[in-house]
Ligand code: KIV
């Protein structure tokens with residue numbers, strides 16, 4: 186049996202499914218390219234039949250990603266599989282992932298079919314998918330609660346029909362490690378053609394056991410783990426990619442197994458996903474939480490100074506955290522910034538140095554010292570600006586205080602023109618938002634979530650505002666980052682306006698195509 190464990194990332198499918206607002210095509214592509222750099226084997230890019238937006242993002246990712254297999258999800262239905270085949274056909278390597286539920290409760294209550302009918306549907310789906318590619322994965326949804334005899338029958342039938350990977354999901358996060366490992370062990374003992382496929386697992390985290398269950402399955406011979414960055418996903422999420430990858434790396438002497446993950450990319454990928462998905466990572470989260478490598482107690486600090494391995498089982502550098510986070514100021518030259526960005530893993534082609542340097546100087550003037558996380562944020566916002574800046578902030582002035590009615594004046598660049606409005610509100614952010622709403626004259630926008638956080642520590646932190654807005658029955662999210670809270674809030678709203686504008690443009694183009702006008 187191979188000692189390579191494939192990492193199948195489903196951040197853009199299972200993870201995205203659970204977000205407060207869906208990602209734009211460009212955001213999904215940005216994440217897919219980061220996953221490719223991270224070294225995942227398979228990127229599940231979406232569920233093409235579910236919406237034209239999903240179809241488009243799967244197709245875009247399939248076209249752009251070269252060093253990972255791009256995968257699309259489908260139910261065991263011909264129209265879903267055809268949508269996958271069409272969206273993925275442009276890829277260098279692609280996989281169709283088809284699934285049907287197998288537990289009694291799903292088969293009888295949700296699907297209302299007999300067990301024989303489900304086997305027939307699964308076999309037909311795998312055979313249909315094989316018309317598009319040899320790389321077909323079949324999943325037994327809710328396998329964790331499926332009777333073992335029926336599960337063995339399903340797995341055998343799917344492999345006979347041509348599935349090269351068979352996935353065993355614990356869809357509702359119900360099993361425990363010994364139990365789940367036992368299921369995988371029984372499959373290896375009882376399914377006669379098991380050696381003709383890779384056994385994969387896909388564990389949900391409802392009882393906090395997704396990683397432990399996946400590991401137990403790997404111990405029994407599973408050689409693909411389905412997981413997501415930061416463990417995001419339906420309900421309590423999925424197995425966390427960074428945790429399973431770092432377990433196999435850190436405990437290599439125990440398992441002797443490899444993944445293709447470049448662990449130094451983990452921290453950056455985690456931040457990107459958290460930022461774009463508006464899903465903060467808890468401080469004590471293993472591997473990627475802000476405190477994951479912070480030693481607080483005096484005894485621990487003393488120990489680490491005497492020998493790093495007294496309290497550290499892996500180094501911060503191994504997941505891409507750099508200890509040298511200081512000393513960039515307005516006196517730092519362009520080459521220093523370029524060098525630092527290179528150390529952080531960015532290629533020159535990822536950004537426009539002139540623009541990043543100009544933004545860096547503006548920030549350094551305001552903050553004094555600029556940290557790594559500031560530089561990464563600058564790069565992130567610079568990329569966003571390039572992509573769709575129909576709206577941008579020209580001027581902002583806000584005032585508030587005790588016994589003062591909060592007011593704000595905002596000038597927005599909208600395409601070629603600049604429009605200014607003043608308004609009052611129940612706080613300075615509210616006043617600025619009211620001014621913007623007057624400028625754009627759009628009453629269908631509803632801010633449904635507003636979160637204020639910070640990037641960095643102490644007085645040097647940047648204010649980060651993350652919002653979700655409802656517009657024409659869709660949800661859009663936006664993030665703003667600035668030294669000032671009001672400016673950060675305004676930037677988050679402008680981010681949302683640009684995404685809405687882009688969505689309106691795409692809808693218009695589709696309208697033209699469908700009406701031929
Ligand atoms: O949790 C699950 O069962 C899934 C399948 C579609 C693989 O996400």
Ligand code: ZN
Pocket residue numbers: 199354356387389419
């Ligand atoms: Zn799932």
